[in-house]
Amino acid sequence: MLTNNLGYPRIGANRELKRACESFWAGKITLEELKKNGLQLREMNWKTQKDSGIDLIPSNDFSFYDQVLDLSLMLGVIPRRFRDLSDLDSMELYFAMARGYQKNGYDITALEMTKWFDTNYHYLVPEFVIDQQFRVGNSKVLQEFLEAKKLGIITKPVLVGPVTFLWLGKEKETEFNRMDLIDRLLPEYVAILKELEQAGAEWIQIDEPYLVTDIDEELKEVYKRVYAQLVRECPNLKILLTTYFDGLLDNTSLVLSLPVAGFHIDLVRAPEQLEAVLSVVASNTYLSLGVVDGRNIWKNNYKDSLALMKRAAEILPEERLMIASSCSLLHAPVDLETEREGSRLHPEVRTWLSFARQKLSELADLKLLFQSNEQGVIEIFKKNKEIHERRSSFLEAESGKNAFLAKLSLKDGYRDHPYSKRALLQKERLQLPLFPTTTIGSFPQTMEVRALRSEWKKGVLTNAEYEARMKSAIQSTITLQEEIGLDVLVHGEFERNDMVEYFGEMLNGFTFTSNGWVQSYGSRCVKPPIIYGEVSRSNAMTVAWSVYAASLTSKHVKGMLTGPVTILQWSFVRDDQPRNETCLEIAAAIREEVSDLEAAGIRIIQIDEPAIREGLPLRKGAQDHYLKWAVWAFRIASCGVSDATQIHTHMCYSDFNDIIEWIAEMDADVITIECSRSQMELLDAFANFQYPNEIGPGVYDIHSPRIPTKEEMVSLLSKAETYIPAERIWVNPDCGLKTRGWEETIAALKTMVEAAEVARQQVNQVV
Known part of the structure; x- marks a missing residue:
């Protein structure tokens, strides 16, 4: 059984990436210094995952701004209004697309930004034109694979899948169906995969979360054609087709029929899909079970996760199973250990929590629990069970009854008149x-305002001093x-x-x-x-x-x-x-x-x-x-x-x-x-x-x-x-x-x- 992580937070445990980017934008550090900071974060993330016992460690999950923007730039999807900036360094062009560009006589609006599926993460929307051409430019995905390889870590490169990438974008300038661009896009994906294959990659994670939405028969045929070609062109590269945020439902047969090496399913959002998947999965297929929640912060209930793992093992041999985060850990805080003495965390609640780094350990624990009955392993299970029981008891003791909700009626949700x-x-x-x-x-919210709040919370300012300073800020703003x-x-x-x-x-x-x-x-x-x-x-x-x-x-x-x-x-x-x-x-x-x-x-x-x-x-x-x-x-x-x-x-x-x-x-x-x-x-x-x-x-x-x-x-x-x-x-x-x-x-x-x-x-x- 392999442990598999779909992605790791890139901001750093102390928001190092935020500070580096903002320093670069402010002209306080050079582009080379920014790139160096990025490399240090990537290396730290890979080493953390390796030390935590993760077998399939992702690369290309790092981004200076957004992973969809990374892919747009890598594929040459650059709106025409940015073409005059071609003399810029690729990183400067990248940030111009993300943030807009208003200098040197130019005034160019940024790419549109919207939510990544049903999360609070925002991605930069690709803009497609009817004569869109794709061309692999920078080799970010290959570069980061090779960086990890130098450390002795063979990573699993991550790419947003071609169908999801097109779906995430918008048609511009004239009306057409952006899915018609798939035949132009696909050869570029093949080129990327071949580069990775030649560099020594064994697995590649291709994210197709669009497969957990309602898709029509025409698009199902596109999926069949796309993945048949990718596998045919790169036969020695194992593709892990990755879905998350919901279940496959009516797309189950389609997905499991695709000729890829393995599939990932989200069993946190949709545990009920496991039976349908197991009923059609081929015996030579790898199945990644997303049992550790990538979007919330509660400790995993090992009893429930093990039940799903054992059920899967009744159908597939253990060596064909992976246990994984449900989705990328991008959506979780980095490390609970940074909540040191003086943290505002409720001390009892703290014992119930698991952040990204702790979730890696949960995957390692689950693998041990599945494979061993040794006393030390049994103690891990008992401790996990006790935490969940203590949480239930605490919440039951703390609960009360809201008087308003107890007598809530239909009229409470309506104004007097339309x-x-x-x-x-x-x-x-x-x-x-x-x-x-x-x-x-x-x-x-200037540094002075943030410092004011901080000093008050630390007791440096009295309530009266804080209130007076805040009122002064309000008065100035009203004026x-x-x-x-x-x-x-x-x-x-x-x-x-x-x-x-x-x-x-x-x-x-x-x-x-x-x-x-x-x-x-x-x-x-x-x-x-x-x-x-x-x-x-x-x-x-x-x-x-x-x-x-x-x-x-x-x-x-x-x-x-x-x-x-x-x-x-x-x-x-x-x-x-x-x-x-x-x-x-x-x-x-x-x-x-x-x-x-x-x-x-x-x-x-x-x-x-x-x-x-x-x-x-x-x-x-x-x-x-x-x-x-x-x-x-x-x-x-x-x-x-x-x-x-x-x-x-x-x-x-x-x-x-x-x-x-x-x-x-x-x-x-x-x-x-x-x-x-x-x-x-x-x-x-x-x-x-x-x-x-x-x-x-x-x-x-x-x-x-x-x-x-x-x-x-x-x-x-x-x-x-x-x-x-x-x-x-x-x-x-x-x-x-x-x-x-x-x-x-x-x-x-x-x-x-x-x-x-x-x-x-x-x-x-x-x-």
Whole structure:
């Protein structure tokens, strides 16, 4: 039996990659120094996995920004707007595609970014044209294989599969089916595999997670043709076809008929698929069992995993079995051992946890447990069993009963009247102009702001000193927004370390790491809270800051909250009860906060739900169930206010076409969405459905340092007017401004306000 890991976090245990990339972008280190840092991280990751007893260690799972962008560059999928940058070093071109390029007389927008399946990881969307040509350029996958080989480690190179790669992209410039490009793409994959074969690779992992979605018969034939050719052209290379995030279901027969050496299946997300797979798997096939959760942080239950392993061993010989992480460990924090003395982790909960490095040990343990009955091995099993029993006892003792949820009724999820009537009351009360301008919530989190929070938490600052300094920051930001000319203001969220962690810190049932970072995109890392028990609210969380900000201006200040679905999705969630039950607990807590904000005089309340699309199951058959409880949770959180109070929500980097009716069911008065990178393409869904409420399509991409022009923003607003009536359009950035600098933020917001004024004048001229 082999132990198999699908991928390892590349950020480093102390976010070394983040610091190196940001230092390079700031001009503090050279390109060679950046590359050296990358090599050091790769070597450390390979050695860690080898020392942990992993047999199949991945390579090419490392990336300076994104693995899909790596593949795009490697295959020559470079949008035409970047062709003039061909003189740049390939790494500089790579970062230009990721972040945009605005210097040396150029002003080039970045690639669109969206969620990797149903995770909070963002990938850079490949752009394909009808005459697309593919050409293997850099040899990153070969280079990293050879780097590991020098260390004496024969790795398993990882590639996103050709069909999934095309599916992840978008057609540009003209209408065509990007899957028609497969015959041009396939020879380049063959060339890559042959290079690896000649260099001494034995296994290659080809990721095809698209195989756990609903695919038609035509695409099934494409899969058959693609993998028949890859195997025929590279007969001595063992291909491990890898799926994750769901089960194969109706694609089982197709996948198991493909002539590859082995298959990986996710038995954490879909343990029930094992029987169907075993019923058709060939006896000479390798089967990788994804029994260790790559997306959550709880210790593996060895009893359950061993049961799956033993069942597989009844059909396949042990030497044909692999045990593996369910998916890449990219989605897990790096190492629990970095949570040293003084960590915020609840001491009891800490004993229940397993991060990426610990998950490697779990794979080694499971192999030992399967193969040996020695006393030392039995003790490993007993200890694991005791931990799970202790966890159950602790949670049972801590549980209570939420009085509101106990008497929850249908009326609790509805406003008094529909939007059409509410809008009249809100218009009269708020007195906002056409194309009202606002931001999504956060303003730049400078080093000074972060230091202020840190000093307060360490006790260097007293509560009074901290509050005074925070109020000063809020006052300056309110004044700045008034000077810029924004219509609806925000307090800036300087007191918040993270839009989820901040709320979790004031809710019961949460605990936190000090160093449990996970990559979200590029150098952006998040530190998800851990929901271990029943969630409830003891005190107000945002009211004092919002009320103070409102006291400084005659303009409206939004109350800013994170919604229940996003708090759920962006946390590591307890796995001992259904997720929808945990989500309702969070919704009840947010509802209390919404009511308190309204009672304190806040007339506009934003409840952000950027993750609602992210949680959508990959299979259509399971989507309605999820959407029903997700929308219900939002409504429970938002519907406890009067009709005159305006409820906003924000969503970003999501395709709404297939769920637009459910978005409308959320019944927010105003929805703000990311639109600038897609050039308003996302509004197609809202136009075709005739979305009834107000929309703020983002006109400013905050994930890029590039500052857009007024003409560009006016053009985007003009496009928006072809989808939405002018009287229902808001003007705002794509997302919060937390990651941006003050200089670029001020310049972009001033331009945005000017663009809104131009849009107003254009409408008035028509009238």
